[in-house]
Amino acid sequence: MNTTWVTVALTAMLLAVAPNLHAACSNASLRGTYGYSSQGFVSVTPDISPALFLPQAQTGLVTFDGKGNSSGTYTINSTDPAGGVGRGTFTGTYAINSDCTGTAEVLIDVGGSVHVDTVVLSPTEFVSINTDAGSSIIYSGKKIGAPREH
Numbered sequence: 001m002n003t004t005w006v007t008v009a010l011t012a013m014l015l016a017v018a019p020n021l022h023a024a025c026s027n028a029s030l031r032g033t034y035g036y037s038s039q040g041f042v043s044v045t046p047d048i049s050p051a052l053f054l055p056q057a058q059t060g061l062v063t064f065d066g067k068g069n070s071s072g073t074y075t076i077n078s079t080d081p082a083g084g085v086g087r088g089t090f091t092g093t094y095a096i097n098s099d100c101t102g103t104a105e106v107l108i109d110v111g112g113s114v115h116v117d118t119v120v121l122s123p124t125e126f127v128s129i130n131t132d133a134g135s136s137i138i139y140s141g142k143k144i145g146a147p148r149e150h
Helices: 002-021
Strands: 031-043 053-065 069-078 085-096 101-108 113-122 125-130 135-143
Touching: 053 135, 085 113
Parallel strands: none
Antiparallel strands: 031 053, 031 135, 053 069, 069 085, 085 101, 101 113, 113 125, 125 135
């Protein structure tokens, strides 16, 4: 009997909480300036690396306007023998779905673009992963000036 009562109580609590587990997101869920960092690997030709990939790390700032547009700065570092550090700017667009997932395209100042899938974890935090062939890079960002956890 006690096991049945605990099961019923837990089920009732979960049903009461379940509607709140699905946050309603939109482009406005990302608004303001976020500091971000990334780590991962990019494909390269054998003359650059016999392993056919290079590790890289990146940090920077990205500003989301809440309407689907973004811009920012970056510093990137890799083990590229031609010189591993680069700095620059980017612009982009993003679309966030009601389930807090989304996509983005980033246009880099030196040419080319990067595509990512994004998850908005909260109004102050997001994670993204590169979806372009030949790259395996994960990004995480936190809103500048957001309350910090202790």
